[in-house]
Amino acid sequence: MDSDRKVALITGASQGIGAALAGAYRERGYRVVATARSMRPSDDPDILAVAGDIAERSTAERVISEAVTRFGRVDTLVNNAGIFIAKPFTDYTEADYLMVLGVNTTGFFHITQLAIAQMEKRGGGHVVQITTTLAEQANSKVPAVLAALTKGGLNAATRSLAIEYAGRGIRVNAVAPGIIRTPMHPPESHAALDGMHPLGHMGDISDIVQAVLYLEAAPFVTGEILHVDGGQSAGR
Numbered sequence: 001m002d003s004d005r006k007v008a009l010i011t012g013a014s015q016g017i018g019a020a021l022a023g024a025y026r027e028r029g030y031r032v033v034a035t036a037r038s039m040r041p042s043d044d045p046d047i048l049a050v051a052g053d054i055a056e057r058s059t060a061e062r063v064i065s066e067a068v069t070r071f072g073r074v075d076t077l078v079n080n081a082g083i084f085i086a087k088p089f090t091d092y093t094e095a096d097y098l099m100v101l102g103v104n105t106t107g108f109f110h111i112t113q114l115a116i117a118q119m120e121k122r123g124g125g126h127v128v129q130i131t132t133t134l135a136e137q138a139n140s141k142v143p144a145v146l147a148a149l150t151k152g153g154l155n156a157a158t159r160s161l162a163i164e165y166a167g168r169g170i171r172v173n174a175v176a177p178g179i180i181r182t183p184m185h186p187p188e189s190h191a192a193l194d195g196m197h198p199l200g201h202m203g204d205i206s207d208i209v210q211a212v213l214y215l216e217a218a219p220f221v222t223g224e225i226l227h228v229d230g231g232q233s234a235g236r
């Protein structure tokens with residue numbers, strides 16, 4: 001097994017931002033572990049695809065164990081898998097609550113714990129969460145307490161883990177997007193969504209990929225919540 005080359009693990013890699021991140025790391029010479037429920041096998045020997053529900057600990061265990069067997073190491077984890085349900089607070093069902101907490105929070109917990117254990121063995125690594133600007137800048141037009149609860153928790157956990165692991169060579173950061181043009185948003189909603197950003201337009205997937213790659217290549221940056229949101233977090 002060639003274990004000289006770095007390995008990036010991307011969750012939620014079957015589409016949208018996660019699929020683009022997997023491609024971007026691959027282009028930079030990383031071997032990539034890509035996971036999502038509908039992940040399909042890849043012809044590329046440097047991409048390991050593992051299908052599973054990230055909310056289940058057994059998925060995290062399988063992803064890490066297959067990654068170590070195939071590639072021997074885990075250098076970067078991008079916690080990108082996420083779901084978004086916007087509703088008035090009292091309309092949320094218990095099923096909504098459990099689903100959003102399951103993917104966004106429990107999913108983060110299991111895979112991050114196991115990935116960091118691997119990073120510690122090599123004395124270094126990088127963990128990045130994809131959160132949302134809505135966690136810090138609530139918007140009256142987009143009531144989404146479950147996004148604030150879960151992604152706000154990830155922002156806090158980012159800082160906490162950054163400090164806990166700063167002395168062990170593991171950096172922990174987050175990217176907080178505004179609204180990004182992905183399959184999450186139907187085309188008929190785009191004009192209204194454009195208008196919700198001071199810069200006058202939604203972001204593109206490439207904006208988030210560039211931000212993650214910047215953090216990857218920034219050895220003096222840890223505990224950072226990097227807003228990539230067309231100015232939303234600055235005000236309106």
Ligand SMILES: NC(=O)c1ccc[n+]([C@@H]2O[C@H](COP(=O)([O-])OP(=O)(O)OC[C@H]3O[C@@H](n4cnc5c(N)ncnc54)[C@H](OP(=O)(O)O)[C@@H]3O)[C@@H](O)[C@H]2O)c1
Nearest residue numbers: 012014015016017036037038053054080081082179180182
């Ligand atoms: N798009 C935006 O405007 C926006 C804004 C702010 C933050 N974000 C965040 O950015 C991240 C990516 O968003 P996106 O727009 O690319 O979303 P997307 O197109 O809906 O993709 C979400 C990814 O997460 C995976 N996923 C969902 N539930 C899962 C589960 N239970 N287990 C494993 N994987 C699961 C999906 O794969 P499967 O369905 O195959 O499982 C898919 O690959 C999310 O965390 C999202 O909250 C997005």
